[in-house]
Amino acid sequence: MAKAPTVEDVAERAGVSRQTVSNVLNTPDIVRPATRERVLEAIDALGYRRHAAARRLRLRRSSTIGIRLDPYLGGVSGVVLDRFVHAITERASERDMRMLVYAARTADEEIARLTELWEGGEIDAAIITGTVSDDPRVGRLDAAGLPFVSFGRPWGEDDIADPLHLWVDVDGAAGTHAATAHALTFGSRTAFLGWPEGSGTGDDRERGWRDAVADAGAAGIRLVTEDSVPHARRSVAAALAGGMEADAVVCASDSLAVGALLAFSDAGRRVPVIGFDNTPTAEALGFSSVEQRPEDVAGAVLELMMGPTGDVVAPRRVQSGSAHALITPELVVR
Known part of the structure; x- marks a missing residue:
């Protein structure tokens, strides 16, 4: 089995020190553009970290999507969202995207956490779940400029004929x-x-x-x-x-x-x-x-957020007929 490339391999190929490679990966702004580009080319050529580091640096994106981990409820509840979080993580990984899971007990806490992650450049977009009528998160995230798709309709002004946001729901x-x-x-x-x-x-x-x-x-x-x-x-x-x-x-x-x-x-x-x-x-x-088929919901969420096969966040235009996806559930008879 071929040995995976290391930081030392990248440094040798780019003709720089190990510390310079580390700086390019972690604090690229302190490295001269010509040197940074040389290191990125070495990363691409060697396949270091499966190109993910180079791509994030070039695009100035985190390649990360934020999603809340709901409090553990025990009992019967919560299974569908657990399956959804697993499915969205697996499918995002297939697109070279990462999921950042965070905890929040209230809508206000969730908004604050997402705003902090967005302003800090740690996420490119978010997925919100558990939507309610006139969901307060929707307007606040709009004001922050954070791209998001919701699992569940916002149940307010948003509707199928005249949508204001991107959403996926189970029918x-x-x-x-x-x-x-x-x-x-x-x-x-x-x-x-x-x-x-x-x-x-x-x-x-x-x-x-x-x-x-x-x-x-x-x-x-x-x-x-x-x-x-x-x-x-x-x-x-x-x-x-x-x-x-x-x-x-x-x-x-x-x-x-x-x-x-x-x-x-x-x-x-x-x-x-x-x-x-x-x-x-x-x-x-x-x-x-x-x-409810949460695995199908996960695929639909990513398609609205990134396109059918895209590997960067590029939300679909919000317009009637294409701003949402309704997943038809299946009755399992026993």
């Missing part, structure tokens, strides 16, 4: 529509267990259920609770105690699905329950769930 309504169509094969009384009104993502998923029930002329039962197993268990138990009769239940998340299954079990009943997220919990417990 939640399509997912719950498919789940509801499957649920209706068990009977005409289909319940939906969702989140309180006002969550863009939750409202979108509920819309898919409503449309499918209306298309079938079936009876719909709507239950609302917080996104946790205990809350879902109590909500469904209360509905059952009140006389609810449902042939199947479609849920806005796998956490809600687990709670519903426990409530039916407590009541001595077996009713098909369909979740959303297709977490390992859904597979382990054997209930059907909607797969």
Whole structure:
């Protein structure tokens, strides 16, 4: 196996000292342009660091994208974003880009951290996740001039017909529509267990259920609770105690699905329950769930940010029809 080139190899080829090579790699502005160019040519010729160092210096780019590492939630939640972070890291690496993962507990902390990284030249762009209605991060990042793509719609002025930003999202309504169509094969009384009104993502998923029930002329039962197993268990138990009769239940998340299954079990009943997220919990417990395909989301995010095959940040022009990507999820039936 050929030995990987070293700093000493680069220095010898360029006719400079080892320290000069180090300066070019770490503090290029202190090196004379002619010397710096000679070192960069040696780096290219030898393939030192797979050309990444030379490219970053030439383009005055960090070749780095920032993304927040969400707090560990435990339980059922968080799996989709974990998969997304892994997928975006792998796919960015294929384009000779790096991911810089940072922590932030609030939107304000995230904005401050991203602004610091952007102004310090440590990132060329950012990916934001977990968008909410009228997301405060969007306007602040616009003002800072930081290019970004969001995983999730900003759920505000931004929409499909007149977009203001680049975003990729999973078509939640399509997912719950498919789940509801499957649920209706068990009977005409289909319940939906969702989140309180006002969550863009939750409202979108509920819309898919409503449309499918209306298309079938079936009876719909709507239950609302917080996104946790205990809350879902109590909500469904209360509905059952009140006389609810449902042939199947479609849920806005796998956490809600687990709670519903426990409530039916407590009541001595077996009713098909369909979740959303297709977490390992859904597979382990054997209930059907909607797969979001975060690996496809990662590919779409990078295409909006860098083009189909690009290796530098060059965000797509924001215009109707090409500023967003909606990933169609897949119902996994068990």
